Every structure is written in C-alpha cells, then in structure tokens.
Amino acid sequence: MKHPSPACVADDDLALLTDLYELTMLQAYWWEGMHERGVFSLYFRKLPEPRNFMLACGQQYVAELATRLRFPPASLQRLADIDLFDDGFLTWLENFRFSGDIWVVPEGTPVFPNEPLMEVEAPIAEAQLLESLVLNQVQLETVLASKVVRLVMAAEGRPVIDFGMRRMHGMDAAIRGVRAYRTAGLAGTSNVLGGLIHDLPLRGTMAHSYVLAHDDERDAFRQFARFYPGTTLLVDTHDTLAAVRKVIDLMAEEPSLKVGAIRLDSGDLGALARDSRRLLDEAGHQDVKIVASSGLDEHNIAELVKTAAPIDAFGVGTSMGVSQDAPVIDLSYKLVEYAGKPRMKHSPGKINLPGRKQIYRRRDTQGYYSGDLIALRDEAIDAGEPLLTPLVTQGQIDEATLAEADRARKRVQQILPHLPPAVRSLHPADPAYPVELSEGLKRLQRQQ
Amino acid sequence: MKHPSPACVADDDLALLTDLYELTMLQAYWWEGMHERGVFSLYFRKLPEPRNFMLACGQQYVAELATRLRFPPASLQRLADIDLFDDGFLTWLENFRFSGDIWVVPEGTPVFPNEPLMEVEAPIAEAQLLESLVLNQVQLETVLASKVVRLVMAAEGRPVIDFGMRRMHGMDAAIRGVRAYRTAGLAGTSNVLGGLIHDLPLRGTMAHSYVLAHDDERDAFRQFARFYPGTTLLVDTHDTLAAVRKVIDLMAEEPSLKVGAIRLDSGDLGALARDSRRLLDEAGHQDVKIVASSGLDEHNIAELVKTAAPIDAFGVGTSMGVSQDAPVIDLSYKLVEYAGKPRMKHSPGKINLPGRKQIYRRRDTQGYYSGDLIALRDEAIDAGEPLLTPLVTQGQIDEATLAEADRARKRVQQILPHLPPAVRSLHPADPAYPVELSEGLKRLQRQQ
Numbered sequence: 001m002k003h004p005s006p007a008c009v010a011d012d013d014l015a016l017l018t019d020l021y022e023l024t025m026l027q028a029y030w031w032e033g034m035h036e037r038g039v040f041s042l043y044f045r046k047l048p049e050p051r052n053f054m055l056a057c058g059q060q061y062v063a064e065l066a067t068r069l070r071f072p073p074a075s076l077q078r079l080a081d082i083d084l085f086d087d088g089f090l091t092w093l094e095n096f097r098f099s100g101d102i103w104v105v106p107e108g109t110p111v112f113p114n115e116p117l118m119e120v121e122a123p124i125a126e127a128q129l130l131e132s133l134v135l136n137q138v139q140l141e142t143v144l145a146s147k148v149v150r151l152v153m154a155a156e157g158r159p160v161i162d163f164g165m166r167r168m169h170g171m172d173a174a175i176r177g178v179r180a181y182r183t184a185g186l187a188g189t190s191n192v193l194g195g196l197i198h199d200l201p202l203r204g205t206m207a208h209s210y211v212l213a214h215d216d217e218r219d220a221f222r223q224f225a226r227f228y229p230g231t232t233l234l235v236d237t238h239d240t241l242a243a244v245r246k247v248i249d250l251m252a253e254e255p256s257l258k259v260g261a262i263r264l265d266s267g268d269l270g271a272l273a274r275d276s277r278r279l280l281d282e283a284g285h286q287d288v289k290i291v292a293s294s295g296l297d298e299h300n301i302a303e304l305v306k307t308a309a310p311i312d313a314f315g316v317g318t319s320m321g322v323s324q325d326a327p328v329i330d331l332s333y334k335l336v337e338y339a340g341k342p343r344m345k346h347s348p349g350k351i352n353l354p355g356r357k358q359i360y361r362r363r364d365t366q367g368y369y370s371g372d373l374i375a376l377r378d379e380a381i382d383a384g385e386p387l388l389t390p391l392v393t394q395g396q397i398d399e400a401t402l403a404e405a406d407r408a409r410k411r412v413q414q415i416l417p418h419l420p421p422a423v424r425s426l427h428p429a430d431p432a433y434p435v436e437l438s439e440g441l442k443r444l445q446r447q448q
Numbered sequence: 449m450k451h452p453s454p455a456c457v458a459d460d461d462l463a464l465l466t467d468l469y470e471l472t473m474l475q476a477y478w479w480e481g482m483h484e485r486g487v488f489s490l491y492f493r494k495l496p497e498p499r500n501f502m503l504a505c506g507q508q509y510v511a512e513l514a515t516r517l518r519f520p521p522a523s524l525q526r527l528a529d530i531d532l533f534d535d536g537f538l539t540w541l542e543n544f545r546f547s548g549d550i551w552v553v554p555e556g557t558p559v560f561p562n563e564p565l566m567e568v569e570a571p572i573a574e575a576q577l578l579e580s581l582v583l584n585q586v587q588l589e590t591v592l593a594s595k596v597v598r599l600v601m602a603a604e605g606r607p608v609i610d611f612g613m614r615r616m617h618g619m620d621a622a623i624r625g626v627r628a629y630r631t632a633g634l635a636g637t638s639n640v641l642g643g644l645i646h647d648l649p650l651r652g653t654m655a656h657s658y659v660l661a662h663d664d665e666r667d668a669f670r671q672f673a674r675f676y677p678g679t680t681l682l683v684d685t686h687d688t689l690a691a692v693r694k695v696i697d698l699m700a701e702e703p704s705l706k707v708g709a710i711r712l713d714s715g716d717l718g719a720l721a722r723d724s725r726r727l728l729d730e731a732g733h734q735d736v737k738i739v740a741s742s743g744l745d746e747h748n749i750a751e752l753v754k755t756a757a758p759i760d761a762f763g764v765g766t767s768m769g770v771s772q773d774a775p776v777i778d779l780s781y782k783l784v785e786y787a788g789k790p791r792m793k794h795s796p797g798k799i800n801l802p803g804r805k806q807i808y809r810r811r812d813t814q815g816y817y818s819g820d821l822i823a824l825r826d827e828a829i830d831a832g833e834p835l836l837t838p839l840v841t842q843g844q845i846d847e848a849t850l851a852e853a854d855r856a857r858k859r860v861q862q863i864l865p866h867l868p869p870a871v872r873s874l875h876p877a878d879p880a881y882p883v884e885l886s887e888g889l890k891r892l893q894r895q896q
Binding site for chain 1: 461
C-alpha cells in the first residue's frame, strides 16, 4: 500500500482510474490494427422505481476530463509493472490524446429510458477507454441531481440547503455533489470546498457540540450571535421551546443582538415550527426565520409545505447525500457502431438501439413536453427540439458550450414547468412519459 | 466556477473539505478562549435494517489524514475571501496542527449500536475540526465493507471480485472502496488505480463492445485468448451456450489456446452454469472455470451456492458499489466531555453516552462472542477484550499500529467465525447481539 495514501486522484493518475479490461481491450484493438471509428452510446434502460425522470448531469464535466486524459511516465511505469502490456502499446498510450467527437444532451435536461445522454465517436480504442470514467462520473451527478430536484420541487420555492457532506460517499462525491446540487436548484451548501469550487453560497449554523461545550446554553447563543450577527441558532440541544424563549430573552436583554434564524433539528418539526413562530411573533420577532433539518426528504418537505408549517428553509443531509431511495442507476455505455456498421447486442427482453442517434422532444399546445422520439442522427425528422449537441469535435472541446454548463441551473428552472404534472409529481407517473422510436431506428434494429 | 475543475481534492485543500459551521465554531472557541480539551465520540445509534453488524473501517485512514491537516496560504486566502474570519484566527489556522489523541477500534472489527468506533481528545477546536471529514470518510469505508463482507460470507470461500467502479459515487469512493473491499475479503478488483494503491489483485475479462466490434464472435474469442493466455471470455453477447460451444471448438482447432474461464453475464446464471459446465466437461475442459456476474448480491450468491451451481467466482458491481440496500449509516460525532466535565445532549427516546469510553467484548465457552459492555474508559472492568486502542498520541501517529491496518483483512477472517451464527447470518438476528452499559456509565448518564 502506498503510504501516505493520496487524498483522492491527481490529474496525472486519472487515466488509471479505469477497469482493467478497458486497457487489455485497448491493447487487443491495437494489436489487431482495429483503428476504425466506434460510436458508444450512454443511456439507462429503466428509471429507478421512485423516479419519473432523471436529470442528466455530469456529462459535460466528464467530456472535459476526457480531453485532458494523458498517460504520463509514472502511469506508464505502473502499467509496465502489471506485466500485461508490451512496449509498443505503452508507447501508443504515451501519445494518447482523445481525438474524437462527443455529443451530449445539455446538463440539467430531464431524460428517460433508452435516451442517449452522450454519444462518443472516435477510433475505437479512444472511445472504449472513456467507458469506466464516464459511467462513474455521470452516474454520480445524475443520481444526486435527480434526487435533489425532487426536494426543490417539494419545497415550492423555499430554499433547500445541503447539509449532507458527512453522509456522502467520500470526497469526490461531496465536492461534485455540490455541482449537481447547484444544477438541481439548491440554495446553498454547508460544504466549504464544494461550495467554493462549484460556486454555491456557503451556509452554516452551529452544532450541538458548541452548545454542550458551554455550561449554559444561553451563553452559547449570546456569544455566537455577538460574533456572527444574523446567524442561525440551534435550539434543540436540551428543550426546543425553552431554548426559543432563551433566544427571545437574550434579544430583549441585548437589543443590538441580531439573530437571523433558529434551527429545529429534532422532534415534530411542524408543531415545533408553529409554536416557535408564535413565541417569536408574540415577542415582535417576525423577522427571525425558522430553519428545519433532521430526517427530511421530499415527502416530509411536501407534507410540511402542504400543512403550511412556518418553515422558511430546509437543511437536508442523509436522504439526499446518497440519493438514499435510489442510490444507483444502471447506466450503460454500449458500442452501437464500428467501422461504419451498426452494432447491437441481442438481449432477450431488453431494448438495444444501434447507430448514432438524436432525441427529439415535442411540446403540446399548452407548452408541456408531450413525448420524445429517439431517431437515427441522420434521419430527417421534423418533430420537436433535438437534444443532443456536439461538445467535443476532433478532440477539441467547445469552450462556449462548456461555459454554458454554468447555465444548467437556469435551464432546470426553465424546463421544470414544462414537464407534464404527472412527471413532475413525487408519485409514480402512470402512464410514464412517452418515448418512441423512429421508423428508421426500428428498421435498423430489425436488421441486426 | 474554477475551470478546469480539479479531479478531486489535493492535500493542500483537504482542510477546507469541511462544513462551514466547523470553522465558525472554531473561531468562536478561539475568540472565547475555549482552549480546554474536548472529547468527541464517533458512533451510530441504529444498525441499518438489513445489517446485523457493521464492519468498522476507515477510522485509521482518516486518523492519519487528521495528523496531516494544514491550512496553507492558498486555503487561508480562500477563507479570508469568505469574509467571516479575522486575521488573528487565520493566523491560528496557519499554525494548525492536530496535537491530540485518537483512540480507535482496529479496522475490520464488527461494531454495534452506540459503540464508539473512535474517540478524539484534543483542545476542543482541533477535535471539532475533524468532525465532517471523519464522518464522510469513516462512513464511506464502513458502509462498503459492511455490505461486502456479507457477499464474501455468502460465497463460502469462492472468490468475489469487484466490478463496481462504474456504479460507485465518484472517484474517491471508487478508490477508497477498494481499501474497504480488501479489508472485507474480496479476492480482486477490476479497478486499476484502486487496486494498485490499495494492493488488491487486478482482474479483468472483456466487454460486450469487444465482441461486437468483431464481425464474428469467434474471431473476438480467438484473438483475445491468443493475446492473453488464461483469460476469461464473455459468452453472453448473442447466445450463451452457442458461444460456449464456439469456445470449445476454438480450443479443439487450436490446442495451444489457453482459456482460463468463461463469464456468464445475463440470464439464469445457475442453469447456464450447469449447462456450460457440462459442455466444457464433455469436451475435456474441466480446467476452464466459470465466472458469473450480472445483478448479484449476497442473497442470490447464497442461493447459487446452496444449489451447488458450478460457479467458481462471482463478479459484483451494482449492489455492492453503493451498498444498495443500506447506502448510508447515521454516524454521529458527539462531544462527550469538555474541560474535564462529561457532556451529554438530551434527546427524548435516544441513548446518549457521556465521557471517555471503552468497549469490552466477551466470549462464551465455545469461543463465540457473547456480548459487549460499553464502559467508562477509566472504570475497572475485567470482562472481555478491550477494543479501543490509542492510534494518535499528542498528534503523533503510532506507525506500528497504522501499519497494522494492513492486517485488517486477516483480522476479519479471524473474527468472523467467532460471531454468533445468527449475527453472521444474512437474515435479521433476533435477538440482536447484546450490548450493555456498565454501571459507571449508567451512573454518569443519570447525573447529566
């Protein structure tokens, strides 16, 4: 074991973050002289049960990583030590640059089963090499964004804040999660590094430990509010309503003290919010807000909103940090064309779609999305908005489109109102959003 | 947004991978002159429903990170830009070194509710700062190891291989997951970088894309087996048993061809394994092994083992990569003592344990673990093996104990047979493994 272990992955090691078979297949392609272009399509076959759509996220990020993949000398040495690769192939790796094309649906686009989130076309070895990294990275952000957008919808405009770093699977998830959260519409994050890197406002309150370290809860509140005017005080360490009264007393004793909010973190959040609101209002503190956390997910947020609980913001950790009810999506990265010929695996009972594709999204007269058509990319279709656009061309990333990734958050806000209400609902949509195959695609499928 | 984004976290940025409130609390402690020692205890209150025990993992790794946490100039500048921290405090951070003590249960130890996996004692700010990172990192490995050990037990000695990088939550999970997998007893991993860093043998087969890129499946098999003598051939791209026959024909045509195994990746794995075994045996290929993958978890592995399916090794991805049935554990890092005084939050219906603690694990006359006692650390107890041992003392890590982390895998193998059969079972243990509180601890608890 290398010691001390690196915290995560340095850029120089990134090309080795792959499955061994990618590299042995690459060497086989190279030995066989199979340098013709392959097209790989990234999609999922089935929605996780509790989801009506997935929010595609991470594909622009990983496309950018793909253009930067290199095998520096240290990586080549590590591969040489495995004793599977010959010098000629290692020299080929030394000169590796991704030289192909990558089409993506823009980040923040709702996607449905069998729709390609990404298509990669390149000399087959180059496109093959991306598989493991693309799957790992797109799954991470897509799974998280698809959960979080549900909480954002449930909160109906009230801010939802990420408190989840401690529940996420490691460092990369914690940081890249914030990127997905920003796209999905969270208002802030407690995660300092994640928020700084991915430009989401930092938010923080206090922990029980701070209150417990003081012999008197009142002292803890007084000190923290003096230090951080407008801060949020955590009121459930001993007795929530007693603590709210202490906050009110402190504000009476020391009128210059500015308390921005109180935070409820246990118990019946709806009832405690109502009682706290009443106490605060009676004391003339209509401006002190109420933040709730503790075991929140989209369902109890929706219930609190429906019952008009006077909660101004929600802090969420556990349910969101790993997308607890659907932590995984069965993404595939499949070869659909090689050397100009369509390719297709035959899987009993499963849909496989050969060839380069495009997705067309249609709207009805009210502006709602009414259904998608998956077609061959070169088929003449005049039915809705095409979703896949080129992001990487001959190994060069389109910087304008990449910068546009930053507009993914706005895209989500614009798109959500156009999803049919049943699809936007937290409950299973029945029937599911319609996705059809074009005549050209069905014909090609039958020919395989 | 910083662009290009870093792949993950550089050592220099690690101290910023924390929740904002840790830093604002630290500054408050510093402003208040609260420099006395605090003790924090890391534990969980409840087992996830499908688990009878958790395998503690990651605590030695993160303790080592804690001793290396620093705030270099770039981090301090980022904090200065947030506009919450004053120069005096930033100077204190500049000189930050963890100077305290960390006790841990050894990695690979089964743990139960309310048992401390780790206790951190230091000037309160130093111990507080570790909270978010410790929770994030210990959860990651503990959740993954606790899932994987179940698959290892179910396989009853047959090798289980990690194919799950693509289903894990990001890069850190993929790499650190391999560390947890090694501890839990996996035989190998497909993840190149993870396996190289954490010293687990690399394993790989081939993807459907390799077969599909060839016009003839037989060519794909022939080439791959020529290139990689003893390799594993994936036989389910078109028709599994037809492909097994092709492999047999190839070996007849070209007797020098060495095929190590075939891999089944869809369909009824038990039936296909039996039919494939028969075909291979009839052709005299008793030495060609059968690897199965596709939707495996501990329950269907147990079923395949029970029905004596002739499968020599299992490749697992989705169910394992995120610990799909229990992706999260509600770990707490709670202040239990400050300035020599025990501290305890009052949570209706929840157990909170003040003070520095020790766990004693008892055995019955047959050698099975018969129950644990959680006691105060300085209580005189003569009842079983104490589990918590010092790993970091006055900021210095015990290199001998750290190196011993590499023996965690062996520890798991030694310990598992001593767990009572009901606890080792894949089904819920009823009654649960008994964990009691010492008289001293109960007395202290009542006094809070």
